[in-house]
Amino acid sequence: MNRFLLSVAAVALLASAGSAAARDQIRIVGSSTVYPFSTTAAEQFGNKTDFPAPVVESTGTGGGLKLFCQGVGEGTPDIADASRRIKDSEAEACAKNGVEDITEVKIGFDGIVIANSRKAEQDDLTQKQIFLALAKDVPQDGKMVANPYRRWNDIDPSLPDKKIEVLGPPPTSGTRDAFVELVMDKGCEEVPETAAMEGDAKKAACRTIREDGGYVEAGENDNLIVQKLEANKDAFGIFGYSYLEQNQDMIQGSKIAGVAPDFDAIASGKYPVSRPLFVYVKNAHVGVIPGIKAFMAEFTSDAAMGEYGYLADKGLIPLPENDAEKVRQTATGMTPMDTSSL
């Protein structure tokens, strides 16, 4: 009996070593924000064509690009999802490993919302107020002190009298990067003392988030944040627009500078906290792994990322019509991006 099992095991091992080649499905890695969209496109692609549905892994933008840039070959992914643009350093790492031609496809926008329970009032915040509420150090009487604000109305008497408690993503998340860039940096510019700073000191002042309980890192699970908001009506949560859209009966997005985060406001660019989402394709794999071109054609088709497309149903904010046409051409023509522009 044991000898039999051993031989089966040996055969299994040998077989596995032999089958490492040949891959017929597209592999996608990357951002958890883009994941709902690329999986939907993958599923539709699998249903509509004879190609198998691509396999999508949610690794986070940074982790995904790292895998993507590991090199060319079947063992590496073909497509990377990113909730921010690829960084210069990442493009360099790619080039060093032989990944030279990359097609950059902007698929649409995502709004970042600051939401609270529907049981509470809808608030109207400004980036400056959010910065003052969440920064680690804020200027007071000409010098930087540890953030003294405990309640929102400490910052501005017009704000509600409730404790500052914001649940948000951890530093590893692309959503956090975007939040820092679009809210904290902007708010920082509106405070004269921090706006006057320069270099690393400014970066530290603008981007360091308080750690005394005002901001709670709630992990990558946005559903969990939604549930916590439902339980605690004083708390705010930070997450992508698609979670707000799916849970609109429980939570509401706060207005930022007077604009509420709804589909039209984000699409038109009126809502200030929105970011573009990208998909990067490894050109060297086109033609080697079957179906990459057809998949990108499906992903960028009007039925997918158009205004009434299935990706819009999932919460993707579509590109303006002209841009969408350009993106479609880039994606189907596999025009490599100019990395010197990064």
Next chain:
Amino acid sequence: MTDAAPAPDRFSRLRARPEGFEERSKALTARRYARERRFKALGLGAILVAMALLLILLSSVVRQGYGAFWQTYVRVPVTLDAAVLDPKGTGDPEVIGKGNFQKLIYEGLFGLFPEAKARPERRQLTRLVSSGANLILRQKVLDDPSLVGTTRDVWIVASDEVDQFMKGAIARDAPPAARPLKDGAIAAIDRLEADGRIEQRFNTLLFTQGDSREPELAGIWGAVVGSFYLMLVTALLSTPLGVGAALYLEEFAPKSRATDFIEVNINNLAAVPSIVFGLLGLAVFLGLFNMPRSAPIVGGLTLTLMTLPTIVVATRAALRAVPPSIHQAALGIGASKVQTIWHHVLPLALPGILTGVIIGLAQALGETAPLLMIGMVAFVVDAPSTPFDPSTALPVQIYLWADSPERAFTERTSAAIMILLAFLILMNLIAVLLRRRFERRW
């Protein structure tokens, strides 16, 4: 011990009790009893707290999850128009398969609401049925091509929003902006309900489908097959390796520093966090051997590393529990060491070994962390047909669904947890039964 007449007692002074002895001893006894009662109560309390926590966990999972076993369907009269599906009358599945079945379903739905002419109203109607309903209808027609050209009532899978609404998870009185279903859609649902065209049925799709972005079409089949392959590879590799290692260490290995060192390390490995095995699998199987990412074979190899220590430790305990007299008796009548082990020791230790193996496997079945590193936490639509195809596993599916924004995935997450728990209970039950059946006592 006799009660004979008391002789002058030499020990009377020793036996003489000091003042208040009775009371003190009674108090002491009472205190001892009280201490015992307190200890018992504490133990009972611990059990009760554990049971209560388990009950809370289970009841919340069941309460959230039982709804997922039912799915809302809408009965729609669908005209499978031959002019649309198969204009040349070829009967060729290639041609029929390309037909726009979703449009046929929508047209059937519009037929039920003839007054809805404008696009926005019709758009509300299209949201009633699943956007993937065409796939199921298509399969039905391909299975029975004679349906082409007929009009019949077909039960169509409702969209997740309608399903959640029917289950009461979407409040009817919420402000219109705050609910996914608008007034028009709700009015349509009410009419369908009054006509008996909407009902909840047992959700077979949950068991037969792979993963999907549409909650109403998402199922655990792909994950179950993936988990099956994982367990197969793990069982085939870890059992012979683990039992072999334990046999050698217990029966053949000389007592030396080297074997002591190995023993310490095996016990250490049993306590290593599972993510470390994932990193090891990533470096060795994917990095060094270039094996395919996300494949159950790699997952199985990684889980093998993780279960080995459990199996080695359990097997050694089982071997040690075989009485030495059996050993010596076999050796005494001239059996070789190998004969002794194969004919006597192993069969007697088998129930213990099997229990160890099954518990090790059950542990591996619920593991996600090592699979994360080797790419098995992924969106995979098709169930794997071999252990080399990309796939997920049951706990991974739970993790992925828990993180999805759609409301309907919440109940599916809990349903998948219930299914995983059922598998775990089944495996542990088998372990108990095997032990009962084969265990011998001396």
